[in-house]
Amino acid sequence: MKIILIFIMLFFWTMLMYYSFLTVAGVIQRLKGKQKIKLDTYPSVAVLIPAHNEGLVMKETLDAMVKLTYPGELNVYVLDDDSSDDTPEIVKEFAKLFIRIHYVNVPPGSPKGKSRVLNYGLSITQSEYFLVFDADNQPERYAVIELVHAAETTQDAAGAVGYVKTINADQNLLTRMIAIEFQVFQLLMQSGRWLAFKTGSLAGTNMLLKREVLNQAGGYDLYALAEDAELTMRITAMNKTLPVVHYSVTWEQEPENLGVFVRQRTRWLTGNLYLLEKSLHEWSFWKGKTFVHSLQHALTYFFFVVFLLFSNSWFILGLLGYQLPHFDSPLLLFWFMSYVVYTAQVISAMVLENSISPYNILVGLLMYFTYAQVFLLLLLRSAIAYTWSRITNTTIAWDKTKRFKKDDVRE
Template sequence: MAEQLGIVDYLFLYCMICIWVMLFVNIVLTVGGYVYYLKTLKMNLDDPIEHYPSVSILIPAHNEEKVIEQTVTALIALDYPQDKLEIIVINDNSSDKTGEILAKVQRKHPGFNLTVITTDKVTGGKGKSNALNIGIQSSKGELIAVYDADNTPERTALKYLVHTLARDASLGAVIGKFRTRNKNKNLLTKFINIETLGFQWMVQAGRWQMFNLCTIPGTNFIVRRSIIDEMGGWDTKAIAEDTEISFRIYRLGYRIRYMPLSVTWEQEPESIPVWIRQRSRWVKGNVYVLVKNFKLLFSRDSKHIRFDLLYFSSVYFLFLSSAILSDAIFILGICNLIEYKVAGNTALLWVMAYLVFVLEMAIALSMEKGESNPRNILLVGLMYFTYCQLWLLVALKGVWQYARDSILGLEVKWYKTERF
């Protein structure tokens, strides 16, 4: 008589199904990203457009004395008609020398349309969404661009975004690519560099190629001002304001396109504690967006965002829980503390999952000049057992923080990633 399956066997089956479904989806998206990459090789975005719309660049800045001058200087140097460009920095309740540095930049560029809005602890310090809402009230541009305070965009970054948007009326926003400026600082920043490239080519480019879907990142994007006005600005309760606004843009019937030829360089966390605080905040913010929009999964009017709802819900709930459970089962099984009957060749399943992960990331790296090298491939192999496992704990922390703050009704506060 066949042995009866126990609870550990069912948990193992749940883990394997969730993990392998996500691996399959990601490998399909990676292939889609590669197809889109081949298309970008044939693109020419340098041809001028008939009408250059006015653009307002918003930069939320809270205690950014280490990076703000370099960022604003790079934005002033953008290859875009100066009479069509304004830069608005929201100096949001800063207690360092951010304001003094911005005043110095204004004196160095007296002819440039650079505005600094300074808030205090009453009007500001309530998060990025609040700062953006303050900034847009003083803006005049037909298009709104957003850059984080640690960004150094390439000179063509904004022009390529505008050219892409201007040539397609169905687009509500266009996002560019962000690269890791300090990728060679230490092992952590090297991992982050690989992760960001994988995410952008695998998830952003793949989703655009296959579903005409993208999610706005926090920086290097433009959106039509009319859309922001129609939506009533950014959701001040959302700390993942980029994901939240993406869903609302799709619900209005617009598309968001990924344009990897538009590149900005940003500083990433250089220490584990800073990285944990940043990423757990991202998870917490994304869970808020998913919970806010989850009912739309069953709405006929939300077909444009159904895949994203399913994908990100699977990442933060099904995949997260299955990955943590599978790690626990694997460790307990090795220690002979538990037994499960359905596993078969357990080691083979984990080895295959590992090889698929390495393959996905290797394909993504091959789409970025100078990144597909033996050192990075070795780092990908190491990431699976270190960085990725740490991400599971960070994601779990973010989910718990969301649940805690929702129950206690805690107000959203600005957490600024520490600069180096």
């Protein structure tokens, strides 16, 4: 029993040191100077925007698409997946006026979801690269060109992935916390891992891919709920890289209430559980750099949770007065270091995003005790949903994130 305890303790210590290392690596990567790149010729790019009832946000999205600066051929395809609101009318108004904007009516089909729509979009376009934006996204003017520069100048690049920022961060405490979480995730998992392991993850939006690479990979997996994470694994297994470009920025909406947030995260986590299961029987998911992703998945979604449950049970049994093997460890100091590492990540992200303010710091300091703890509950909810779908052999329906009307538009 003592050996198990020591093993669990070492696991948590290693995780803590690994995340500390990623934080420092992320900060170093973010502070690197930008290279001036100019290509002789710019490849053609098709921007694909899957849309289902996006009338609330579509005008702002297309305003931003018109403003995109790109020296090569750039076409924007809004892939309308059975919208019943005014999405088609808005897109058609833009398409009438701007050569670059195109309205595409996606034929009905199943399973529902982003993957099927993207596969259809790919079947009707012919560019060298394609770029996916979610329908609520407002990319900055140079978002596309920065991604193309990285994809064209990085060895073995399958494309490139940019940054996502929260447009409604000031809306309420929840959106503020989501914005901080995004900043931290991108600092560690994107910039940090890119510097340390030369590996990036597709983020579902603001991601550029070579059409040829996707064709070789076999297109999008129709059953993946986290289609971006799933595709990342297959592309990495092909020994391709995905450079992370923090200069390429898109702004997107995040859930403004808890109900929408829980549904969105449950979908993401369920998608990651699907991926975890897939990695158990796909040997290619552990080869080369894919190992970094698969190990991270296994550690985060399985070992971390199991060990945490074990240590919590241990704690409760101790409180109930059960005789347990005694093992000396500076637990208080360890808890303190967990807090230090977490807060260091949050503060670092804020410093790099230039979003440091007394209010943001206060929110950051509180997130460890509030927002971060919700992860476990969400994971539990997703695990139940996923297990039930496996037992009953049913497909979990794609749950689209609800949009909110906003007033501000990014330049």
